[in-house]
Amino acid sequence: MAPQQLDLFNQPTLGTIVRDIKAAMNQAVKDSGKSREQVLDLLNAMAARYGMRLNGKGGLSKDTFEKWLNIEDGDRMPSIKGITIFCAVLGTIRPMETMVKLLGGQIIEGKDVSLLRWSKRYHQAKDLRKQMRELESEL
The missing domain is CATH 1.20.5 (Single alpha-helices involved in coiled-coils or other helix-helix interfaces)
Incomplete structure:
Protein backbone atom coordinates (compact mmCIF):
# COMPACT_ATOMS: atom_id res chain seq x y z
CA MET A 1 0.00 0.00 0.00
CA ALA A 2 1.35 3.42 -0.95
CA PRO A 3 2.18 5.97 1.77
CA GLN A 4 -0.68 8.31 2.53
CA GLN A 5 -0.44 11.93 3.67
CA LEU A 6 -2.76 12.43 6.63
CA ASP A 7 -4.86 15.56 7.02
CA LEU A 8 -4.88 16.79 10.60
CA PHE A 9 -8.32 18.36 10.20
CA ASN A 10 -10.02 15.48 8.39
CA GLN A 11 -9.26 12.49 10.62
CA PRO A 12 -11.97 9.87 11.11
CA THR A 13 -13.96 10.08 14.32
CA LEU A 14 -17.09 8.41 15.60
CA GLY A 15 -18.94 11.49 14.38
CA THR A 16 -17.73 11.00 10.81
CA ILE A 17 -17.77 7.21 10.58
CA VAL A 18 -20.82 7.02 8.29
CA ARG A 19 -19.34 9.61 5.92
CA ASP A 20 -15.97 7.86 5.96
CA ILE A 21 -17.44 4.42 5.22
CA LYS A 22 -19.52 5.87 2.40
CA ALA A 23 -16.45 7.63 1.00
CA ALA A 24 -14.57 4.31 1.07
CA MET A 25 -17.49 2.63 -0.70
CA ASN A 26 -17.54 5.35 -3.36
CA GLN A 27 -13.81 4.95 -3.92
CA ALA A 28 -14.21 1.18 -4.21
CA VAL A 29 -16.85 1.63 -6.92
CA LYS A 30 -14.59 4.05 -8.81
CA ASP A 31 -11.58 1.75 -8.48
CA SER A 32 -13.58 -1.25 -9.71
CA GLY A 33 -13.96 0.11 -13.23
CA LYS A 34 -17.63 -0.90 -13.12
CA SER A 35 -20.63 1.38 -13.36
CA ARG A 36 -22.88 1.84 -10.37
CA GLU A 37 -25.56 -0.15 -12.19
CA GLN A 38 -23.16 -3.04 -12.73
CA VAL A 39 -22.15 -3.01 -9.07
CA LEU A 40 -25.82 -2.92 -8.05
CA ASP A 41 -26.57 -5.93 -10.26
CA LEU A 42 -23.63 -7.83 -8.75
CA LEU A 43 -24.76 -6.94 -5.22
CA ASN A 44 -28.28 -8.19 -5.88
CA ALA A 45 -27.01 -11.35 -7.57
CA MET A 46 -24.70 -12.23 -4.66
CA ALA A 47 -27.37 -11.42 -2.08
CA ALA A 48 -29.83 -13.67 -3.91
CA ARG A 49 -27.25 -16.46 -4.21
CA TYR A 50 -26.73 -16.47 -0.44
CA GLY A 51 -30.36 -15.82 0.46
CA MET A 52 -29.60 -12.46 2.05
CA ARG A 53 -32.06 -9.59 1.76
CA LEU A 54 -30.41 -6.23 1.33
CA ASN A 55 -33.61 -4.21 1.12
CA GLY A 56 -37.11 -5.51 0.59
CA LYS A 57 -38.20 -8.53 -1.38
CA GLY A 58 -37.20 -7.21 -4.78
CA GLY A 59 -33.58 -6.65 -3.90
CA LEU A 60 -31.66 -3.45 -3.46
CA SER A 61 -33.07 -0.60 -5.56
CA LYS A 62 -30.96 1.90 -7.45
CA ASP A 63 -32.34 4.71 -5.26
CA THR A 64 -31.37 2.94 -2.03
CA PHE A 65 -27.94 2.07 -3.42
CA GLU A 66 -27.38 5.72 -4.31
CA LYS A 67 -28.36 6.67 -0.74
CA TRP A 68 -25.81 4.16 0.56
CA LEU A 69 -23.13 5.93 -1.48
CA ASN A 70 -24.24 9.51 -0.72
CA ILE A 71 -21.73 10.84 1.81
CA GLU A 72 -24.06 13.72 2.67
CA ASP A 73 -26.82 11.32 3.76
CA GLY A 74 -25.88 10.27 7.28
CA ASP A 75 -29.19 8.52 7.95
CA ARG A 76 -29.15 5.77 5.35
CA MET A 77 -26.38 3.28 5.85
CA PRO A 78 -26.02 -0.28 4.58
CA SER A 79 -26.34 -3.05 7.12
CA ILE A 80 -23.41 -5.25 8.08
CA LYS A 81 -24.73 -7.76 5.54
CA GLY A 82 -24.80 -5.01 2.92
CA ILE A 83 -21.24 -3.88 3.61
CA THR A 84 -20.01 -7.48 3.63
CA ILE A 85 -21.63 -8.27 0.28
CA PHE A 86 -20.39 -4.95 -1.11
CA CYS A 87 -16.82 -5.79 -0.08
CA ALA A 88 -17.09 -9.33 -1.48
CA VAL A 89 -18.47 -8.14 -4.82
CA LEU A 90 -15.77 -5.52 -5.30
CA GLY A 91 -12.94 -7.51 -3.74
CA THR A 92 -12.08 -4.82 -1.21
CA ILE A 93 -11.89 -4.51 2.55
CA ARG A 94 -11.56 -0.73 2.64
CA PRO A 95 -15.07 0.06 4.07
CA MET A 96 -14.53 -2.45 6.88
CA GLU A 97 -10.98 -1.24 7.37
CA THR A 98 -12.39 2.27 7.90
CA MET A 99 -14.42 1.01 10.86
CA VAL A 100 -11.59 -1.03 12.33
CA LYS A 101 -8.99 1.76 12.07
CA LEU A 102 -11.26 4.13 13.95
CA LEU A 103 -11.16 1.73 16.89
CA GLY A 104 -7.38 1.44 16.76
CA GLY A 105 -7.29 -1.86 14.89
CA GLN A 106 -5.79 -2.95 11.64
CA ILE A 107 -6.87 -5.43 9.00
Whole structure:
Protein backbone atom coordinates (compact mmCIF):
# COMPACT_ATOMS: atom_id res chain seq x y z
CA MET A 1 0.00 0.00 0.00
CA ALA A 2 1.35 3.42 -0.95
CA PRO A 3 2.18 5.97 1.77
CA GLN A 4 -0.68 8.31 2.53
CA GLN A 5 -0.44 11.93 3.67
CA LEU A 6 -2.76 12.43 6.63
CA ASP A 7 -4.86 15.56 7.02
CA LEU A 8 -4.88 16.79 10.60
CA PHE A 9 -8.32 18.36 10.20
CA ASN A 10 -10.02 15.48 8.39
CA GLN A 11 -9.26 12.49 10.62
CA PRO A 12 -11.97 9.87 11.11
CA THR A 13 -13.96 10.08 14.32
CA LEU A 14 -17.09 8.41 15.60
CA GLY A 15 -18.94 11.49 14.38
CA THR A 16 -17.73 11.00 10.81
CA ILE A 17 -17.77 7.21 10.58
CA VAL A 18 -20.82 7.02 8.29
CA ARG A 19 -19.34 9.61 5.92
CA ASP A 20 -15.97 7.86 5.96
CA ILE A 21 -17.44 4.42 5.22
CA LYS A 22 -19.52 5.87 2.40
CA ALA A 23 -16.45 7.63 1.00
CA ALA A 24 -14.57 4.31 1.07
CA MET A 25 -17.49 2.63 -0.70
CA ASN A 26 -17.54 5.35 -3.36
CA GLN A 27 -13.81 4.95 -3.92
CA ALA A 28 -14.21 1.18 -4.21
CA VAL A 29 -16.85 1.63 -6.92
CA LYS A 30 -14.59 4.05 -8.81
CA ASP A 31 -11.58 1.75 -8.48
CA SER A 32 -13.58 -1.25 -9.71
CA GLY A 33 -13.96 0.11 -13.23
CA LYS A 34 -17.63 -0.90 -13.12
CA SER A 35 -20.63 1.38 -13.36
CA ARG A 36 -22.88 1.84 -10.37
CA GLU A 37 -25.56 -0.15 -12.19
CA GLN A 38 -23.16 -3.04 -12.73
CA VAL A 39 -22.15 -3.01 -9.07
CA LEU A 40 -25.82 -2.92 -8.05
CA ASP A 41 -26.57 -5.93 -10.26
CA LEU A 42 -23.63 -7.83 -8.75
CA LEU A 43 -24.76 -6.94 -5.22
CA ASN A 44 -28.28 -8.19 -5.88
CA ALA A 45 -27.01 -11.35 -7.57
CA MET A 46 -24.70 -12.23 -4.66
CA ALA A 47 -27.37 -11.42 -2.08
CA ALA A 48 -29.83 -13.67 -3.91
CA ARG A 49 -27.25 -16.46 -4.21
CA TYR A 50 -26.73 -16.47 -0.44
CA GLY A 51 -30.36 -15.82 0.46
CA MET A 52 -29.60 -12.46 2.05
CA ARG A 53 -32.06 -9.59 1.76
CA LEU A 54 -30.41 -6.23 1.33
CA ASN A 55 -33.61 -4.21 1.12
CA GLY A 56 -37.11 -5.51 0.59
CA LYS A 57 -38.20 -8.53 -1.38
CA GLY A 58 -37.20 -7.21 -4.78
CA GLY A 59 -33.58 -6.65 -3.90
CA LEU A 60 -31.66 -3.45 -3.46
CA SER A 61 -33.07 -0.60 -5.56
CA LYS A 62 -30.96 1.90 -7.45
CA ASP A 63 -32.34 4.71 -5.26
CA THR A 64 -31.37 2.94 -2.03
CA PHE A 65 -27.94 2.07 -3.42
CA GLU A 66 -27.38 5.72 -4.31
CA LYS A 67 -28.36 6.67 -0.74
CA TRP A 68 -25.81 4.16 0.56
CA LEU A 69 -23.13 5.93 -1.48
CA ASN A 70 -24.24 9.51 -0.72
CA ILE A 71 -21.73 10.84 1.81
CA GLU A 72 -24.06 13.72 2.67
CA ASP A 73 -26.82 11.32 3.76
CA GLY A 74 -25.88 10.27 7.28
CA ASP A 75 -29.19 8.52 7.95
CA ARG A 76 -29.15 5.77 5.35
CA MET A 77 -26.38 3.28 5.85
CA PRO A 78 -26.02 -0.28 4.58
CA SER A 79 -26.34 -3.05 7.12
CA ILE A 80 -23.41 -5.25 8.08
CA LYS A 81 -24.73 -7.76 5.54
CA GLY A 82 -24.80 -5.01 2.92
CA ILE A 83 -21.24 -3.88 3.61
CA THR A 84 -20.01 -7.48 3.63
CA ILE A 85 -21.63 -8.27 0.28
CA PHE A 86 -20.39 -4.95 -1.11
CA CYS A 87 -16.82 -5.79 -0.08
CA ALA A 88 -17.09 -9.33 -1.48
CA VAL A 89 -18.47 -8.14 -4.82
CA LEU A 90 -15.77 -5.52 -5.30
CA GLY A 91 -12.94 -7.51 -3.74
CA THR A 92 -12.08 -4.82 -1.21
CA ILE A 93 -11.89 -4.51 2.55
CA ARG A 94 -11.56 -0.73 2.64
CA PRO A 95 -15.07 0.06 4.07
CA MET A 96 -14.53 -2.45 6.88
CA GLU A 97 -10.98 -1.24 7.37
CA THR A 98 -12.39 2.27 7.90
CA MET A 99 -14.42 1.01 10.86
CA VAL A 100 -11.59 -1.03 12.33
CA LYS A 101 -8.99 1.76 12.07
CA LEU A 102 -11.26 4.13 13.95
CA LEU A 103 -11.16 1.73 16.89
CA GLY A 104 -7.38 1.44 16.76
CA GLY A 105 -7.29 -1.86 14.89
CA GLN A 106 -5.79 -2.95 11.64
CA ILE A 107 -6.87 -5.43 9.00
CA ILE A 108 -4.10 -7.47 7.45
CA GLU A 109 -4.26 -9.49 4.28
CA GLY A 110 -2.11 -11.32 1.79
CA LYS A 111 1.54 -11.87 2.69
CA ASP A 112 1.14 -9.88 5.90
CA VAL A 113 -0.92 -12.74 7.36
CA SER A 114 1.96 -15.17 6.82
CA LEU A 115 4.47 -12.63 8.10
CA LEU A 116 2.47 -12.10 11.29
CA ARG A 117 2.14 -15.86 11.82
CA TRP A 118 5.91 -16.28 11.29
CA SER A 119 6.66 -13.40 13.67
CA LYS A 120 4.55 -14.90 16.43
CA ARG A 121 6.25 -18.28 16.06
CA TYR A 122 9.68 -16.63 15.96
CA HIS A 123 9.06 -14.81 19.23
CA GLN A 124 7.64 -17.95 20.84
CA ALA A 125 10.79 -19.84 19.86
CA LYS A 126 12.96 -16.99 21.13
CA ASP A 127 11.16 -17.03 24.49
CA LEU A 128 11.53 -20.80 24.73
CA ARG A 129 15.28 -20.57 24.01
CA LYS A 130 15.59 -17.99 26.79
CA GLN A 131 13.73 -20.28 29.20
CA MET A 132 16.00 -23.16 28.19
CA ARG A 133 19.13 -21.08 28.87
CA GLU A 134 17.79 -20.14 32.30
CA LEU A 135 17.06 -23.81 33.09
CA GLU A 136 20.51 -24.87 31.88
CA SER A 137 22.15 -22.31 34.13
CA GLU A 138 20.37 -23.83 37.11
CA LEU A 139 21.75 -27.32 36.34
